[in-house]
Amino acid sequence: MSTSPGSRSGPVATERLTAWFAPVVxxxxxxxxxxxxxxxxxxxxVRVVVDRDSGVSLDDVAEVSRALSDVLDAEDDDLGRSPYVLEVTSPGVDRPxxxxxxxxxxxxxxxxxxAVGEQLVGRVVSVDDDGVVLAVEKGGAKKGQVRKPAGNRTLTWAELGEGRVQVEFNRPAGHRDAHLVHEGPDEGPDEGSDEGPDDTDDDLDADDELDAAEGEQ
Structure with missing residues (x-):
């Protein structure tokens, strides 16, 4: 496929493609x-990030990629004729x-x-129309230190700032996200940053699990 945003890259091309892609997605x-x-x-x-409540698999990425490629085929005359690469992926753990x-x-x-200027670390317990309940943890600011439960805290959307998912090294009981967890030696819980630790080759990133489906068109 030879379609591309042509010389109309940047905000104009993004707005146009969003208008085409959003209803299809x-x-x-x-x-x-x-x-x-x-x-x-x-x-x-052209990089597209999609998500849904049940998560996005590699097959899902391929399905959406095919559907969006069809859209670009249909709109070929409107976009010009430079080569493009379409990437469809799911959000990584570093997505705010x-x-x-x-x-x-x-x-x-x-x-x-x-939350209201205070830095918090906690597990997301529940989410509703009013806000979020976090099981807040205290301490453990330094590597190797163990955080301790400090009780649940209810935060309204107005109080809550953006959040960042943390890569974990010891899986909590019932944890649903094995791909976010590296089960290392028994050295005690160790929380990593959203970019993963520097001292292991086993960095886990959800974008690596769901790599971009590319098609050189």
């Missing part, structure tokens, strides 16, 4: 979380939690956030 049962158009040499990279649906999809995960 929604009809397939996903949310369009992000869309980015960037020049890369003599071609363009900014919308209620982001928090809802991370129930059970450990997050960091700011």
């Amino acid at each position: 929604a009809d397939a049962g996903y949310d369009l979380e992000d869309l980015d158009v960037r020049a890369a040499g003599n071609r363009f990279v 939690l900014t919308l209620p649906r982001h928090w809802r999809r991370n129930v059970g995960r450990l997050v960091t956030t700011t």
